[in-house]
Amino acid sequence: MHYDQFMGQVQNRLQLSDGGKAVRATRAVLTTLGERLQSGEAKDLAGPLPMEVDRYLLQADSGQRFSINEFFDRVCERETVDRSDGVYHTKAIVALLDEVVPAGEMQQVRGQLPAEYDQLFELSGQD
Numbered sequence: 001m002h003y004d005q006f007m008g009q010v011q012n013r014l015q016l017s018d019g020g021k022a023v024r025a026t027r028a029v030l031t032t033l034g035e036r037l038q039s040g041e042a043k044d045l046a047g048p049l050p051m052e053v054d055r056y057l058l059q060a061d062s063g064q065r066f067s068i069n070e071f072f073d074r075v076c077e078r079e080t081v082d083r084s085d086g087v088y089h090t091k092a093i094v095a096l097l098d099e100v101v102p103a104g105e106m107q108q109v110r111g112q113l114p115a116e117y118d119q120l121f122e123l124s125g126q127d
Contacts, residue, residue, distance in 0.1 A: 006096070027078065029075055032060075032074045033060075033094075034060025035060045035074070036117075043057070090120060
């Protein structure tokens with residue numbers, strides 16, 4: 001999938017009025033996910049993504065430990081949206097990743113996260 005297709009999917013799924021908001025949501029979610037994953041896993045997850053998007057995972061300070069609530073707080077702060085929008089945006093972008101990234105890779109991502117993170121996968125085929 002090319003960058004424009006990926007961002008178009010994000011914009012459509014999140015029903016955002018412009019591409020800039022889609023980029024901001026994507027950056028917020030992927031940066032936060034990159035922070036929570038180990039660096040090797042973030043790199044593996046980034047592999048099949050467009051290079052304009054994979055950098056959010058690759059440039060994150062990987063290997064941090066924080067709760068799912070902190071995850072959502074970070075996304076909301078980065079994206080400057082309220083909690084319900086941030087949670088929905090996170091789940092929708094993870095669902096898109098589930099479609100774009102090989103299934104085995106998404107299983108490895110899920111395996112690195114504690115059970116409380118299962119809710120990230122509620123909109124994806126991984127649930």
